[in-house]
Amino acid sequence: MNSRRKRSIIALTDGLKSLIAYWAGRPEDAFHYASQGADTAANLRGTVGLWLLGLQARAAAVLGDEETERTVNQATADRREPVIHDDLDQFGGLFTYAPEKQLYYAIESEVLLGHGDAQLAAQAEQAVLDFSDPNSPNWAFGDLAGSQCDLALIRLFSGDMEGTADAIRPVLNLPPSHRNNGIVVSALRVRHALMTSPARTAVVAQDLRAEIEAFPASRPALPRGHHHRGPSSDRVPLSSFSTRQVRCRHSVLPSGHVLQWPGALATWQTGVGELQCAIRLAEA
Secondary structure (H helix, E strand, C coil), X not given: CCHHHHHHHHHHHHHHHHHXXXXXXXXXXXXXXXXXHHHHCCCCCCCHHHHHHHHHHHHHHHCCCHHHHHHHHHHHHHHHCCCCCXXXXXXXXXXXXXXXXXXXXXXXXXXXXXXCCHHHHHHHHHHHHHCCCCCCCCCXXXXXXXXXXXXXXXXXXXXCHHHHHHHHHHHHCCXXXXXXXXXXXXXXXXXXXXXXXXXXXXXXXXXXXXXXHHCHHHCCCCCCCCCCCCCCCCCCCCCXXXXXXXXXXXXXXXXXXXXXXXXXXXXXXXXXXXXXXXXXXXXX
């Protein structure tokens, strides 16, 4: 395995750690792993380095570090144009950081800092539109729901209660099987903002807050040890913390190599010309 490919895998692993920590409410850990991965991917030309920067910016926003958030997001934008897709990007799905996802991450980092002007609202509407086609190769229902929750927050910050309700409605209508941890966390952010909004006493706000409060409780329990096995072409959003399996055709790590960190287990098994990436993400 060449050095560049090895660094890409190490950076990807740090990204997974950061993502899990972010949705589990551990922003310090999320920032640490994202920064560590970003350093590893600093001279790589694929999109994994951009993903690490996006993760870093979101974690910085949760921590209230607006200066770092803005600096990192600008660095991400500057690095987009010279990107050259590498071996990981060719796999697609979990392994590439599409422009649509980059926009979603950038908007979310601004929203987490409490911003919501007209320009950001327009960008959020574009992000929702970008993820609205399930036939798009970069579509993911988790990213769509996250974008819709971000749009709801931006409208709430501007005092548009009806617009807030309209934006989050598709999320609240998701079937229980689609209400993964990331989506629930995103929806609960809207509920928290409703509790402190000047419009919190409005009937629409009260009804919406009560509906979101019931949202997590309506998810089905996942039996211990249960997991989903999909075809090799499955695209599974990393924002889902349910157990998932992703298969990729490529040999990049020694057979049986195991990576462990709190809340997740990634086992990489190499066959003849095939890497099976079994990524199991526990419910946070």
